[in-house]
Amino acid sequence: MATWASEAELLEGADDIHNNLAAVSARVAAAAALRSEAPPALIAVSKTKPLGVVAAAARDGHRDFGENYIQELVDKAMRLRELGGPEDLRWHFIGRIQSNKVKLLCSAPQLHAVHTVHDVKLAKLLDRHWGEQRPGEPPLKVMVQVNTSGEESKGGCEPSDAAAIALVCQEACNLELLGLMCIGKYSASEGDASSDFRSLTECRENAAAALDTPTAALALSMGMSHDFETAIEHGATHVRVGSTIFGARAYAASKPATP
Numbered sequence: 127m128a129t130w131a132s133e134a135e136l137l138e139g140a141d142d143i144h145n146n147l148a149a150v151s152a153r154v155a156a157a158a159a160l161r162s163e164a165p166p167a168l169i170a171v172s173k174t175k176p177l178g179v180v181a182a183a184a185r186d187g188h189r190d191f192g193e194n195y196i197q198e199l200v201d202k203a204m205r206l207r208e209l210g211g212p213e214d215l216r217w218h219f220i221g222r223i224q225s226n227k228v229k230l231l232c233s234a235p236q237l238h239a240v241h242t243v244h245d246v247k248l249a250k251l252l253d254r255h256w257g258e259q260r261p262g263e264p265p266l267k268v269m270v271q272v273n274t275s276g277e278e279s280k281g282g283c284e285p286s287d288a289a290a291i292a293l294v295c296q297e298a299c300n301l302e303l304l305g306l307m308c309i310g311k312y313s314a315s316e317g318d319a320s321s322d323f324r325s326l327t328e329c330r331e332n333a334a335a336a337l338d339t340p341t342a343a344l345a346l347s348m349g350m351s352h353d354f355e356t357a358i359e360h361g362a363t364h365v366r367v368g369s370t371i372f373g374a375r376a377y378a379a380s381k382p383a384t385p
């Protein structure tokens with residue numbers, strides 16, 4: 127325990143995290159109070175940030191963290207376990223997945239969910255690797271990423287393909303379908319993200335019908351720093367917030383690289 131709290135590596139960048147996390151959590155709660163669904167999970171996106179920011183949030187009791195580079199997720203997840211981090215941490219992968227990195231991704235300790243399944247081939251690969259590499263563990267939770275904006279840079283499947291991919295995930299022995307995910311506009315200047323969130327909600331209706339499951343049983347992972355309150359208004363069950371909690375990232379324009 128002493129190691130967990132005092133290792134220098136775990137203190138780097140830890141300033142301000144407590145206040146930022148409390149402020150974002152309060153905003154999430156306030157937005158959620160205006161709707162009838164349960165409050166969404168707040169995923170703290172720590173990409174490009176040192177391990178110390180994850181440790182600081184974890185010491186505050188936060189448990190859901192998101193990364194969008196596979197190697198970075200694996201490194202952080204492994205190192206935190208080595209240093210005695212919490213046993214109930216949940217890592218969410220929210221970035222683009224190349225086939226040759228699926229094995230690495232499936233090796234990550236405490237990998238809780240993969241939000242970015244964009245086609246059937248990837249779903250089948252995750253199913254196979256999870257089954258081979260993690261026998262006896264619960265199925266890997268997955269979401270189907272939908273490209274609601276039609277922009278090349280954002281990844282994800284066509285809205286019309288989402289239900290079919292969701293069905294493959296649902297039927298895969300080693301996967302558990304959680305729901306759907308999208309990336310809205312990167313900033314308010316690109317326009318209102320409501321159309322993305324509405325589009326994802328429509329995809330969920332279609333998927334629920336195809337799967338013969340209640341709509342509410344499917345999650346909606348949507349909303350980032352600049353639009354998570356709008357996403358919550360539209361029914362988000364998971365919001366992914368990075369820079370408002372951990373500070374601006376060093377690279378240009380704070381755009382996610384290629385999710």
Ligand SMILES: *Cc1c(COP(=O)(O)O)cnc(C)c1O
Pocket residue numbers: 171173194220221309349350351352366367368369370381382383385
């Ligand atoms: C980086 C990233 C986020 C968080 O972005 P912020 O604007 O820093 O909150 C959310 N979702 C995805 C897919 C990302 O890549």
